[in-house]
Amino acid sequence: MTAIYFDPVCSDEQRRALLYNGDILVYSPRPSTRAFCEFARAMIREAFAPLDPERAQFSLPVERFVAILADLKPRFIHHPQSKALIRELLQEFGCDPEDTYFDVPRLRTMTHGDYLRAGIAYALHPHRDTWYAAPLCQQNWWLPIYDLDVTNCMAFHPQYWAQPVRNGSSRYNHYEWNRTARGSAAQHIQTDAREQPRPEEPLELEPELRIVCRAGSVILFSGAQLHSTVANTSGRTRFSIDFRVASASDLAARYGALNVDSAPQGTTLWELRRVSDLARLPEEIIRLYDSTAPEEGREYVPSVAADALAT
Ligand SMILES: [Fe+2]
Numbered sequence: 347m348t349a350i351y352f353d354p355v356c357s358d359e360q361r362r363a364l365l366y367n368g369d370i371l372v373y374s375p376r377p378s379t380r381a382f383c384e385f386a387r388a389m390i391r392e393a394f395a396p397l398d399p400e401r402a403q404f405s406l407p408v409e410r411f412v413a414i415l416a417d418l419k420p421r422f423i424h425h426p427q428s429k430a431l432i433r434e435l436l437q438e439f440g441c442d443p444e445d446t447y448f449d450v451p452r453l454r455t456m457t458h459g460d461y462l463r464a465g466i467a468y469a470l471h472p473h474r475d476t477w478y479a480a481p482l483c484q485q486n487w488w489l490p491i492y493d494l495d496v497t498n499c500m501a502f503h504p505q506y507w508a509q510p511v512r513n514g515s516s517r518y519n520h521y522e523w524n525r526t527a528r529g530s531a532a533q534h535i536q537t538d539a540r541e542q543p544r545p546e547e548p549l550e551l552e553p554e555l556r557i558v559c560r561a562g563s564v565i566l567f568s569g570a571q572l573h574s575t576v577a578n579t580s581g582r583t584r585f586s587i588d589f590r591v592a593s594a595s596d597l598a599a600r601y602g603a604l605n606v607d608s609a610p611q612g613t614t615l616w617e618l619r620r621v622s623d624l625a626r627l628p629e630e631i632i633r634l635y636d637s638t639a640p641e642e643g644r645e646y647v648p649s650v651a652a653d654a655l656a657t
Contacts, residue, residue, distance in 0.1 A: 348504035350557070358441045362593060365485055365568040366603045368507035370555075375562030378435040383491050383562045385431055386422060386453060386587055390491070393418040400492055400582040403457050411462065415455060422453045432589055433621050435487075441591070447618035447627055449590040456498060456575055456584040472503055472551060475569035475590070476608035477513055477543035479520035481615060481635060483602030484569030484590050491585040494558045498580035500565075501554040503572040510607035511572065515543040520612030521644055543610065570603035592618060597631050612636055616644040 349369045354361070361371060373379070393414050394402045403411055422428060428451050436446055475484055488500070518541075556576060557565055567573070569590065578584055596602060597615070613635040615627055632639070 348502075348507060348555075350555075358439070358446075358593075361566070362483070362485065362596060365566065366483065366601070368504060368568065368571065368603070370502065370504075370557070370571070371564075371566040372557060372559060373439075373564040373566065375560060376438065378431070378438040379489055379564055380562045382428075382431040382435055382451075382587065383489060385427055386491050386585070389418060389422055389425075390453075390585060399585065403461050403583050408462055411457075419453050423450050429619075429624070436591065436621050441621065442593075443621035445594050446621045447592050447594060448621060449614070449617050449619070451587050451589040454584075454586045454588065456578050456586075458498075458578045458581055458583060470575045471542075471544050472506075472511075472549060472572050472574040473513075473543065473545075474572055474608060476603075476605070477515035477610060478518060478523075479610040479612045479614050480569040480590065481592055481597060481602060481613065482570055482605055482608075483592050483596040484614075485592065486567050486569050486571075486588060487591055488565045488567070488588040489586060490559065490561055490563060491587060492582070493561050494584070495580040495582070496556055496558050497576065498578040498582060498584040499556050499558055499576055501551075501556050501574050501576050502567065503549070503551055503554055503574070505550065506572040507570075508604065508606060511545050511549060512547040513543050513545050513607055514541075515607070516609040516611075517541065518543045518610040520610060520614060521640055522612075524644070568603050570605070570608070590614070590618070594620075594627060594631060597627070597634070600634065612639065612644075 349364075351364065351369060351371045353374055354364070354371060356364070364371060375383075390399045393399070397405055406414075432448055432451055433443070436448065437443055475486060476482060490499075551574070554574075559565065592615070613632065615632045615635055616639070618627055619625065620627075
C-alpha cells in the first residue's frame with residue numbers, strides 16, 4: 347500500500363521513515379520553494395527571451411532549442427544561488443543541516459510531442475534511481491517550475507515498490523557513466539544510444555499514479571520508487587527542478603528502502619554536500635557503499651545538461 351501525504355506535519359525523521367516505506371509526500375508552495383522556482387523562472391525567461399519559455403519550442407528549430415538548454419542548464423546547476431536556495435529550503439523543511447546532504451539541483455525540460463526525445467531532454471522510461479547507483483535512503487525532491495498538467499507531469503508505479511523488476515542495473519557503472527556518457531547529452535537530439543538501466547521484462551504500468559500540483563509545490567519520494575516521464579501532450583514544455591538528498595545517520599546505519607532489484611556498481615554518494623558547510627560525506631560512510639571506488643569519475647561535474655535521471 348502506498349499512501350500519499352499532503353502537507354504532513356511530521357519531523358524529518360518521521361518523513362524519511364514514510365519515504366522508506368514507499369509513501370509519497372506532497373507539499374504546497376511555501377516561501378523557500380517559491381523563491382527557488384522564481385529564481386529558476388528568471389533564468390529560463392532570460393534564456394528564451396523574447397519567447398514564452400513554455401511555448402518557445404513551437405518557434406525555434408530544435409537545434410537552437412537544444413543550444414539554449416545546453417547553455418542554461420549547467421549555469422543553473424552550478425549557480426551559487428541554486429545551492430544557497432536548496433540549503434534554505436531544506437532548513438525550512440526541518441532537515442538537520444549537520445546530518446543532511448544534497449546534490450546540485452538539476453533543471454529538467456520535457457517538450458511537448460515528438461520535438462525532442464533524447465539526450466538533453468530525455469524522456470525517461472520507468473526506472474528507480476537506485477538502478478543508477480543512488481543509495482536506498484535517497485530522497486528525491488521534485489518541484490514543478492510552472493503549474494503542472496495531467497499531460498506533462500511524472501508518473502509513479504507503486505505496485506512495483508516491493509516487487510522486483512528484471513532490469514539492466516547490474517551493467518551500470520556509475521563512474522564509467524560519469525566519465526563518458528553524460529558529457530555528451532547535448533549531442534543526442536533525436537536518438538539516445540547511451541546504455542541505461544531499464545526494465546527487461548514487460549511491466550503492468552496501469553494504473554499509474556500522476557500527481558498534478560502548482561508551481562513551487564514539492565513532490566517528495568524515495569529513490570527506490572519506480573517512476574517515469576509522462577508523454578507530454580499538454581502543448582507546453584515542462585520545466586522542473588529536482589535534487590537528491592540523503593541523511594548521513596541513515597547512510598551510516600544502512601537504513602532506507604528495501605532493495606528489491608538494484609545491482610549497480612559504484613555510488614552517487616561522492617557527489618553529495620552537507621547543508622551546513624558543503625562538506626563531502628565522511629569517506630568511511632561512502633566506503634560502506636563502495637570500498638573500491640576509483641579516483642577518476644567518482645564525482646560528476648555536469649558540464650552539459652545532466653538529464654540522466656530526467657522526469
Ligand atoms: Fe528518476
